[in-house]
Amino acid sequence: MPDSQNGKTAILAMCGKGGVGKTSLSATIVKILSSNPNNKVLAIDADPAVGLSTALGIEVSKTVDDIRNELIKRVGDGKATDKAEMLSMLDYEMFSALEEHKNIAFLAIGRPEKEGCYCQVNHILKDLIASMADNFDYVVIDGEAGIEQVNRRVMEKVTHLILVSDASRKGLNVVQTIKDVSDDAIDYEKAGLILNRLRNAEEREKLSIPPELNCLGWIPEDDTIRSFDIEGKSILEIDDSPAMAAVKNCLREIGL
Ligand SMILES: Nc1ncnc2c1ncn2[C@@H]1O[C@H](COP(=O)(O)OP(=O)(O)OP(=O)(O)O)[C@@H](O)[C@H]1O
Numbered sequence: 001m002p003d004s005q006n007g008k009t010a011i012l013a014m015c016g017k018g019g020v021g022k023t024s025l026s027a028t029i030v031k032i033l034s035s036n037p038n039n040k041v042l043a044i045d046a047d048p049a050v051g052l053s054t055a056l057g058i059e060v061s062k063t064v065d066d067i068r069n070e071l072i073k074r075v076g077d078g079k080a081t082d083k084a085e086m087l088s089m090l091d092y093e094m095f096s097a098l099e100e101h102k103n104i105a106f107l108a109i110g111r112p113e114k115e116g117c118y119c120q121v122n123h124i125l126k127d128l129i130a131s132m133a134d135n136f137d138y139v140v141i142d143g144e145a146g147i148e149q150v151n152r153r154v155m156e157k158v159t160h161l162i163l164v165s166d167a168s169r170k171g172l173n174v175v176q177t178i179k180d181v182s183d184d185a186i187d188y189e190k191a192g193l194i195l196n197r198l199r200n201a202e203e204r205e206k207l208s209i210p211p212e213l214n215c216l217g218w219i220p221e222d223d224t225i226r227s228f229d230i231e232g233k234s235i236l237e238i239d240d241s242p243a244m245a246a247v248k249n250c251l252r253e254i255g256l
């Protein structure tokens, strides 16, 4: 894998309509990037339904949300008031919430925060995740539909915005909206679209994709992904498949 980031962490955020394949493609990207043992990869599951952990076969013992709630409770009970004490507790808890498997680390965010509450805790968490990311070559964030959480909850800095859509008009409209919102809200370096679950090249030809969406390529409907999902098997166990080859090409297109 070329060091296209010149030693800087590449932070990929996967966005798109519900059910288009964000989680499957996130897991596939984690597999591809981690296949070079020199790469350290952090996978962040920002979906409350924790789908990425299942796709990667990783057991979640604690989420960032659990840590946040514990701290809020401690503050409520009068057990932690000092900022330095809070910071050291959070720092320790965050590293203990990281699940590590060889050169892959995994962090689950859990439920979305309640609007407007516990600002200080949320800021500290965001800073901790950002500083944690510095220890990795690649961070892959699998999100819920929409960009807002990446912006607000997880981290400010996404370097690669990966839009995911199927061939449907609805899916493409959603990525267009996400792209428009992101252009105003976040300071990414590159953005590109992956079309997922297409039947063949003919289907791709029929789609007219606006150039500003920067289509990186298309992923075929792949029985390996389907059957691994049905059996609950980890995508990390797939060594090669048509989808994996196509995802590799898309990553190359965006310089990763
Ligand atoms: N290229 C593919 N070939 C075959 N099946 C696929 C492919 N990509 C995704 N799928 C299947 O499509 C379904 C939805 O995929 P996935 O869960 O990755 O979507 P998602 O965008 O993360 O959904 P959600 O918005 O609910 O989180 C899953 O059953 C998955 O196995």
Ligand SMILES: [Mg+2]
Pocket (backbone or CB within 6 Å): 022, 023, 024, 047, 051, 052, 142, 143
């Ligand atoms: Mg998902």
